[in-house]
Amino acid sequence: MKAPVLPEMDYSFTQRVIKEFIKTEAEKYHFQGAVIALSGGLDSCLTAVLAHLALNGKISLLYMPYSEHPSSQQNAHALAEFLQTPMEHFDIKATADSLFQGRNIQDPKRKGNVLARLRMNVLFDLSARDHLMVVGTSNKSEMLTGYSTWYGDSAAGIMPLGDLYKTQVRGLATYCQLPESILRKAPSAELWEGQTDEGEMGIAYPDLDAILYHWIDLRHRPEDLIQMGFDEKLVQKTVSLARKALFKHKLPIICKLSDRTIGLDYRLNKECMNL
Amino acid sequence: MKIAIAQISPHFGQWKANMDKHEKYLELAIQNKVKLLIFPEMSLTGYALKDQTPTLAVTLQDEKLKQLASYSQDLDFVAGFPELIPGEGYAISSAYFHKGYLLHVHRKVYLPINGMFDDLKDFRRGESIKAFHAGPWKLGVLICRDLWHMDAVQALALQKAHMIIAPSAVPLRSIGAQGPNIHGFMERTVRSYSEHHTMYFAFANRVGFEEGVCFYGGSMISDPFGRILAQASFLDEELITADISMNEIHRRIANLSLKHEEDPSLLLSAYEEEVLP
Numbered sequence: 001m002k003a004p005v006l007p008e009m010d011y012s013f014t015q016r017v018i019k020e021f022i023k024t025e026a027e028k029y030h031f032q033g034a035v036i037a038l039s040g041g042l043d044s045c046l047t048a049v050l051a052h053l054a055l056n057g058k059i060s061l062l063y064m065p066y067s068e069h070p071s072s073q074q075n076a077h078a079l080a081e082f083l084q085t086p087m088e089h090f091d092i093k094a095t096a097d098s099l100f101q102g103r104n105i106q107d108p109k110r111k112g113n114v115l116a117r118l119r120m121n122v123l124f125d126l127s128a129r130d131h132l133m134v135v136g137t138s139n140k141s142e143m144l145t146g147y148s149t150w151y152g153d154s155a156a157g158i159m160p161l162g163d164l165y166k167t168q169v170r171g172l173a174t175y176c177q178l179p180e181s182i183l184r185k186a187p188s189a190e191l192w193e194g195q196t197d198e199g200e201m202g203i204a205y206p207d208l209d210a211i212l213y214h215w216i217d218l219r220h221r222p223e224d225l226i227q228m229g230f231d232e233k234l235v236q237k238t239v240s241l242a243r244k245a246l247f248k249h250k251l252p253i254i255c256k257l258s259d260r261t262i263g264l265d266y267r268l269n270k271e272c273m274n275l
Numbered sequence: 276m277k278i279a280i281a282q283i284s285p286h287f288g289q290w291k292a293n294m295d296k297h298e299k300y301l302e303l304a305i306q307n308k309v310k311l312l313i314f315p316e317m318s319l320t321g322y323a324l325k326d327q328t329p330t331l332a333v334t335l336q337d338e339k340l341k342q343l344a345s346y347s348q349d350l351d352f353v354a355g356f357p358e359l360i361p362g363e364g365y366a367i368s369s370a371y372f373h374k375g376y377l378l379h380v381h382r383k384v385y386l387p388i389n390g391m392f393d394d395l396k397d398f399r400r401g402e403s404i405k406a407f408h409a410g411p412w413k414l415g416v417l418i419c420r421d422l423w424h425m426d427a428v429q430a431l432a433l434q435k436a437h438m439i440i441a442p443s444a445v446p447l448r449s450i451g452a453q454g455p456n457i458h459g460f461m462e463r464t465v466r467s468y469s470e471h472h473t474m475y476f477a478f479a480n481r482v483g484f485e486e487g488v489c490f491y492g493g494s495m496i497s498d499p500f501g502r503i504l505a506q507a508s509f510l511d512e513e514l515i516t517a518d519i520s521m522n523e524i525h526r527r528i529a530n531l532s533l534k535h536e537e538d539p540s541l542l543l544s545a546y547e548e549e550v551l552p
Contacts, residue, residue: 269325
């Protein structure tokens, strides 16, 4: 039996919803604009395009490389040119190397986490300086499987692509007519030469997304997914990744010691900041 | 009679700003010779109030509602708010204002608590669904989830309501090839109710965001033939209008006499004999 795929999506309407969302969030909390960290990958480039459209160009773009990745750098520049928006280039190599040496960090994954959190620091500092909304670039596939750094790239004020699977992000980016070099680039955290998301996770995004969609969105049980034609090992891998990532979706867990506890039964929308 | 829906995005928790917005749309409606204007669910405060409910809820005697009632000299209108019922708690209410006073209040009966919804955590259920007269028209109000329940619609149909008014706050869920998937369900529901019960139906949905939740709009007015007379856009604030006529109800009955054939005693006996025991 052939496993089902993701259903079709109206990308024109999706684009409108996300634009309205970004605009509303910026207006409600009186931001001067938005700041986005460009990696040169699909997610950050699409996020920048949507924020640019939503905020009439009032965005700041930051490119924060650690090592040379010519294709990423070219893509980031191509995107800035596409949007006709200046892009700040801030090299984090010296700061990162000082940390790596001082703390004796050699494991590439630990290094990756440090880099993500360094970039987060720079973004939030720029947000504080210019009163800009930090727009995160994570998608639903990587958030669900934990393919992100907790309080690193997962830290943001809003996450416009956070309810779109990677396959849908690609569809939306194609609809938005992003430059071809960005659309073609293989997703990668670029922690080492030749690294790709799919290679590291051991599953291709179309398979991962179809399993996640039918499991999470449509609430089929994992055992039913196998009956529906999904590969058993891929289902197990996906379920395992998603279970292990749950902590990344939470604010710090508080020990309940009072009648009203933050995050539990002290329930106020962020909109109440305006009251 | 010309009726209208004000598909608005309420300011969260801000009575004053929302009163101003209501006034603006009432003026616009008057300019358009509208005789009945419908605002969405909780149009005066925003929807998911959570712990802010006690702060924002008002009794039916509140000065703000009296001020609103004074706007209804030239046209009737329906507006939504959290109601404080003294000694009992809070309800999600929509009030019908008519000739300067508050004519009718409907309290939401079906309070969802599945998925993203928290209604039943903060509000008590309404206890009745009653049709009422406003001039020659017999009307009924159902709030959002109420209209998903056929017994609520049936209750008004059996009371011979000519039109159901449905102030709503329906959020966007998934997006399909034709836009918001939920809209297909809403359109089928609204058209089917109108056609089967020989009545007009006004689905007044809101737009805007609350903490990332998008209220998609798509408000619509359907007639006793199941036709959509007016359809609002998705996502945008908008005033839509339609003409309704008692003649069309009569024409539909002449064409298909479902209203003549109805026999409420069947429903009553089924309840008494099969459901209630």
